[in-house]
Amino acid sequence: MTGSSMSTGGRRRSLPGGRAAWISALCGAVLILLAWLGIVVLWPDPSYPSMAADCDRGELFVVGGTDVSLKNQRRALIRQWNEGRYADGRPHPHATLVEVSESTDLQHSQIKAVVESGGCAYDVLIMDNTWTAQFADAGYLRPLEGIDGLDDFFPAALRTGEWDGEQYAVPFNVDVGLLYHHEGVTPPAAWPGLLGSGIAMQLSDYEGLTVNALEAVWNDGGGGLLSGEDRPDVEELRDEVYPALARLAPHARGSLAASRRYGERESIEAFASGTGLMRNWPYVFSALATEPRMRDGDRLRFGVAALPGRTVLGGQNLAVSAHSPNPGDAADLVEFLSGTRSQRLLFSCGGFAPGRYSALGLTPERDSPADVRVRACSSLTGEPPGPGETELPDREQLTQLGRAVVTALGRAEPRPVTPHYSTFSSTFRGCVQKIFDRAGADAESFAGAVDDSLDGRAASC
CATH class of the missing domain: 3.40.190.10 (Periplasmic binding protein-like II)
Structure with missing residues (x-):
């Protein structure tokens, strides 16, 4: 059920070279706070590790918008990657999350300015799904190969990562009205x-x-x-x-x-x-569930359903920068972040709608809203709420959200696919x-x- 996006004849525009141009473009940026957990706001200055002229670094840098997920689940996933190991026992290369803006428009302009320069600042891009055509057509992205379980992604969401017959990105989270x-x-x-x-x-x-x-x-x-x-x-x-x-x-x-x-x-x-x-969007459900004005004890004072009629298929995709000095490790990180376990945590703990059937207990053959099966965050993490605390949203409430998302996905349409x-x-x-x-x-x-x-x-x- 996948298809290729509109082709422009496979044109690839040349990228401007030289580190000086990029440093100049960033000279007015604010200083960053680079902690071990890797939370960075706005733009890096020239002392940023990935700004080294030879780009000889083992650390990975993931760039995206401000983490608005409940409990900062995106940051938690990066932390889990940093604590993990490959099957052969090697530790994962350390990853840092660079958060540039909460605004989609500002995310686009800031990330585009960096990748357009040809700089090696970023390895993995968290992109709005409308950017694929522009970034892939311009040569900013590296085609993805070897990602497991592509048929487990919702087909319409997976297609937003295609361009000119190649897969350049995979869904991180989907959005529907x-x-x-x-x-x-x-x-x-x-x-x-x-x-x-x-x-x-x-x-x-x-x-x-x-x-x-x-x-x-x-x-x-x-x-x-x-x-x-x-x-x-x-x-x-x-x-x-x-x-x-x-x-x-x-x-x-x-x-x-x-x-x-x-x-x-x-x-x-x-x-x-x-x-x-x-x-x-779906992430708002969990934000409201933790808002005292919107609940009466354990009971929510609101409900959610699919938007009537057609809705925009939004969401964010994961891609590897064409100028990453560590493309293999970057692709491994993309696979980790888009995997079923990460997607389940992103939904149940973070409130973001996942891009995979399996994260909602579905399969491509059994995909109706009534079939949604999810688990509460504590059952995934093994960390129950503290004394006197209530888990919000709970499994029943997350099931309501999951069913609304799946219903809306059946009515969702992409925005125009164009560079x-x-x-x-x-x-x-x-x-x-x-x-x-x-x-x-x-x-x-x-x-x-x-x-x-x-x-x-x-x-x-």
Whole structure:
């Protein structure tokens, strides 16, 4: 059930050489705190170990966004790798996690600047799944070979790591749109019922606006457009995509007006403060389960279900940098982080939806939501809650989340697969804002701008 992504003829652009250019680009960065556990915020300065001119180092550096998982489970997985050994008894090479930003947009710009320079700073990249086409096409990634159990990954998620017929990345965690609701609030069964409900969405100017707007298009007559490898023509953008956004605009000025200020954190706070419904990602479930306002003792005061209709297939992938000085060890670390045990811990202890069937007790042949079987975090780690403490979320609550995720995966669609995704996203959401504001973004200008952006040409409505 896997397939190759849209090819551009296998072009590989040359990478600029020289360490000096990279050091110059980083000269304004803040100093880092490099602890043995490897927690680094923002950018390294020239004293960073991986900045050595010859890149002669045995340590691995993993770069990604801020770890927002419950109990910092990503950091815990890196720590477990550092404590582990290969089958022949050799210790794993030490790995350090570099956390650059919580914002997907900032993660992209900062990581891209480093890998584009040809520098050896990073070995393993934790990437938004929309980056694969751009990074692989530009020669920033090394194809993955020998990863075990590829058929155990959810096929749609695995395809986000393919480019030009090769596998460059594998899923670390998947994301799908979920509908959170307070107890006593009946969630709408169909998409139109959401828009007038005052639901908390993510409509501020960042990737969340692109995601939420695409879901609105797909659920209002534009299903399949601006998704995956199939590129809509100008007429489809004008006659099907634009009208769906125009119908969303009155809600953005009315019942959804508050959501225009919301990213993920702001919408979580609005929901915890009383907004009855919220569209958000799976990791939010565990965050809410530990929020005193959202529980009554062991009982949660909210529920979760799949978002009605189509949803964006989000998530983050693991890839090996083309300029890693330790590509073999880096690939081993990717296999460790994407393995079933790590994925189970990431879900039950961290709240991130896994990329593998087996992490939810499923197989490719037995994959219905009713078949989800998960374990609580303490049963995986052997560390029960302390005296007087309650394990949240517990196994029953995690099962509810797992079933919602699997249901939503059956309705999930990828965002456009293009090396120019960042150009598309910034153009698309800029046009969406103008449509919301009645600022002159007519159907023709919208169609032309979005069509240009898919080719990497900067445009605006």
